[in-house]
Amino acid sequence: MSHFFIPNHVFTGEDALQQALPYMKQLGEKALIVTGPHVGKSPMVEKLREGLEEINIAYKQFDEISTEPDDTMIQKGVAIYQKEKAQFVIGIGGGSPLDAAKAIAAMSVLGGEIADYMGKEIEGEIPGIVAIPTTAGTGSEATRFTVITDSKKDVKMLLKGDKLIPDIAVLCGENTHDMSRKVTAMTGMDALTHAVEAYTSRCASPLTDVYAKSAVKRIMKYLPIAYQNGYNAKAREQMTLAAYEAGVCINNSSVTLVHGMSRPIGALFHVPHGMSNAMLLDACLNWAMDGATMRFARLGEEIGLKEESDEKLAQAFLAQIKELVLLLQIPTPKEYGIKQEDWEAVIDKMATDAIASGSPANTRKEITKEDCIKIYQSLYDL
Numbered sequence: 001m002s003h004f005f006i007p008n009h010v011f012t013g014e015d016a017l018q019q020a021l022p023y024m025k026q027l028g029e030k031a032l033i034v035t036g037p038h039v040g041k042s043p044m045v046e047k048l049r050e051g052l053e054e055i056n057i058a059y060k061q062f063d064e065i066s067t068e069p070d071d072t073m074i075q076k077g078v079a080i081y082q083k084e085k086a087q088f089v090i091g092i093g094g095g096s097p098l099d100a101a102k103a104i105a106a107m108s109v110l111g112g113e114i115a116d117y118m119g120k121e122i123e124g125e126i127p128g129i130v131a132i133p134t135t136a137g138t139g140s141e142a143t144r145f146t147v148i149t150d151s152k153k154d155v156k157m158l159l160k161g162d163k164l165i166p167d168i169a170v171l172c173g174e175n176t177h178d179m180s181r182k183v184t185a186m187t188g189m190d191a192l193t194h195a196v197e198a199y200t201s202r203c204a205s206p207l208t209d210v211y212a213k214s215a216v217k218r219i220m221k222y223l224p225i226a227y228q229n230g231y232n233a234k235a236r237e238q239m240t241l242a243a244y245e246a247g248v249c250i251n252n253s254s255v256t257l258v259h260g261m262s263r264p265i266g267a268l269f270h271v272p273h274g275m276s277n278a279m280l281l282d283a284c285l286n287w288a289m290d291g292a293t294m295r296f297a298r299l300g301e302e303i304g305l306k307e308e309s310d311e312k313l314a315q316a317f318l319a320q321i322k323e324l325v326l327l328l329q330i331p332t333p334k335e336y337g338i339k340q341e342d343w344e345a346v347i348d349k350m351a352t353d354a355i356a357s358g359s360p361a362n363t364r365k366e367i368t369k370e371d372c373i374k375i376y377q378s379l380y381d382l
Contacts, residue, residue: 004207004252005162007131007142007169012241016172020130021051023168027128028087030058034077034101036065039093039134044175048092048132060084062104065093067272069100070149071114071157077104081127088128091166094187095138095273098131099146102164105129106146115150115157122161131166134175136226136239137187137274139194139247141169149267155353156263165251171244173237181227185328186274188223191215191243192321193277196285197256198249199299200292201362208253211245213302218242220303220320227328253362258284260359261372264350269338278330282322283375289314291365333379340380347376 011020024031031052039045040063052059062077081089081104091101105127107114131141140146144165148157179187192215198204199212218238225235258280265276289296297310300317307313333343351372354360360367 004205005144005165006248006251007166009167010169010171010244012171014172014174016170017047017051017132020168020170021055024052024088024090024130025055025057027130027167029056030060030084030086031130032077032081032084032086032089032104033059033061033063034065034089034091034104035061035063035093035097036067037063039063039097042178044132044134045092048090059090060086065097065100067094067096068149068266068270069096069103070151072151073100074103074107074114074148078107081108086127088130090130090132091140092132092134094133094135094183095140095190098133098138098140099148101131102129102140102146102166103148103159106159106161106164114148114159117159118150118157122159122163124163126163128168129164129166130168130170132170132175133240133243135179135183135187136173136176136236136243137190139191139243139250141166141171142244142247143251145251147263147273154267156267158263158357169244171240173233173240176236176240177231177233179230181230184223184227184230185330186272186278187243188219188226188239188274189278189281189325189328189330190274191239191246192219192223192324193258193281194246194250194255195219195242196299196321197258198246198253200288200295200364201253201256202364203253203362204295205253208249212249213299215242215245215249216299217302218245220324223324224327255359256363257288257360257367260354260357261350261375263357264346264353265333267353268346268350269333269342271336275330275336278325278328279333279336279379280375282318282325283378285318285321287371287375288363288365289318291363295364343376343380347373350376
C-alpha cells in the first residue's frame, strides 16, 4: 500500500495568485521571496508584491538564486530570513528558486550544515512554503525533494522530507509565456522524464499511474506546440498542469536511472538539470525497456500508438521520444561543449555517484556501475 502526498492547496488558472493570497495570510505576516535575478525584476514578481501588500503581508526579496543553487546560496538566504524575522518563504521562478526556497525554509530552523542532511529524512516543524513556478518542468511545486549542490564536493545533494512539500502551489500558465525555446525544451523534457520514470519505477502505484499517463499525454501533444509558439496559451497551460502532475508522480513513486545519471553531469559540468536529463533520456530508456516492456507499451497506447505486440509498441513509444529530442534540438555532451578528455576523466566518478544516489535501483531492471559507465560512454561514442 502506498502513501500518497500532494500540496495542501493547489490553485490553477489565470486568477490562481489572487485565489491563493488569503491562504498565504495563514502562513504568517512576513515572507521571504526567493527567486533569481531575472524573474526578480519581472512583472510576475511585481504582481506578487502588490498582492502581498494588498493583504498586509510584509516581505523581503532574495533574488540571487542561480540555475544550479548551491549550499552557499542557501546559507545566505537563511541569514536574510533570520535577520528579517520572516515567517514563511515564497519561491517564484524555475525549479532552482523553488528548490532553494524549500532548503532555506528547512535550514532556517535546523542546525548544522545542509550537507549534514543528505540522504536523511528532514523532519520537524519548518516554516510554510509557497511555490509559484514560472517554468513547466521541474515539478518542485509538488515534491518532497530539493536538489542543492555541495560546492566543496561538486555533488548534487538530494534532500528529502514530507515537510518540504509546499503548503501552497500556484499554477498559472501565463507565468510561463516568456520562457525561451531552450528553457521550454529543457523543462518540458524534465517533466516528461519525471512522468515516464515514475510510471516505469518499481515504486509506481495506481494513483501515480493516473497522474503519469495524463502528464505523458499532455507533454507529447503540447510540448512541441509550446516550443514552436511560446504564446500559445492552451499549450502553456497544459504544460504547466503536466509539470505539476509529473511532480506529483515523482513525489510518490520516485525517479529511476535517468535522474540518477543526470545529477553527476549537472554537478560536474554545470549542465542544467532538464538538459542533462534530456541528453540521457533515449539511451537510458532504451537500456531499461526490456525490464518494463508492458509499461512502456501502455504509455505508447496513451499517446495513440498501435502495434501488434507490446515489444513493438514500447519501441514505437521510445521512437516518438527520440523524435521529440531531435525536434527540441537537445545537444549531446560534445555538442554542449564538454571536452572528450574531461568527460572521460570523470566517467568512473559519475557512475559511482549515480549508483550511490539510489535512484537507479528503482528501475525495473538490475543495473550496475559498469552499466552506467557504458551508457555514459555511449553519449560521447567512446
